[in-house]
Amino acid sequence: MAEACPEALASTFGFNNMAVGWLVDGIEGEDLTQSFGPAKPALWQLGHVVGSRRFLGRGMGLDIPQADWETHFEPVDEMSDPADWPGKDVLLEDLQTTGAQIARRSANCPTSRRGRWSTRSFSPASRNRF
Amino acid sequence: MVDSLIQPGQQEPLLNQLSFMLFHESYHMGQIGYIRAMLGLPYLA
Numbered sequence: 001m002a003e004a005c006p007e008a009l010a011s012t013f014g015f016n017n018m019a020v021g022w023l024v025d026g027i028e029g030e031d032l033t034q035s036f037g038p039a040k041p042a043l044w045q046l047g048h049v050v051g052s053r054r055f056l057g058r059g060m061g062l063d064i065p066q067a068d069w070e071t072h073f074e075p076v077d078e079m080s081d082p083a084d085w086p087g088k089d090v091l092l093e094d095l096q097t098t099g100a101q102i103a104r105r106s107a108n109c110p111t112s113r114r115g116r117w118s119t120r121s122f123s124p125a126s127r128n129r130f
Numbered sequence: 131m132v133d134s135l136i137q138p139g140q141q142e143p144l145l146n147q148l149s150f151m152l153f154h155e156s157y158h159m160g161q162i163g164y165i166r167a168m169l170g171l172p173y174l175a
Contacts, residue, residue, distance in 0.1 A: 009148045023162040
């Protein structure tokens, strides 16, 4: 059986760092907080992804203090007022910083190139590579 | 308990957490993709 190595997943995790940025790129203003049928708003989806990363990071023993806004993005039937949610830029920045913390914590196998993907960030120009 | 997840040789629980996170993020990325489609936004502008 092959040795378990988080790097096998780290590159995919790093891709998500970029892809989430791509997905919310161009969604602005009221469109960010608009629900579409059963789909919660794009800003909620983003906040939920970021909040989940923070939750996972704590489970890995990382010192990630609870942010006031995290409760807005918990999976409950009744959403809070979007006026109380943080902006897209705040959440995207947290996605990157929390992702980098998790990457550093995960890259502990001998063959890993630690930090390789943790430094990736969303770049509009890089989307043409995929 | 938590620290034991990241000790050398005991990485499978960590892999479980990371792979679940990827699975979870994929679901919500799909939801945002659906919203993009509803808004008429392309994926690769």
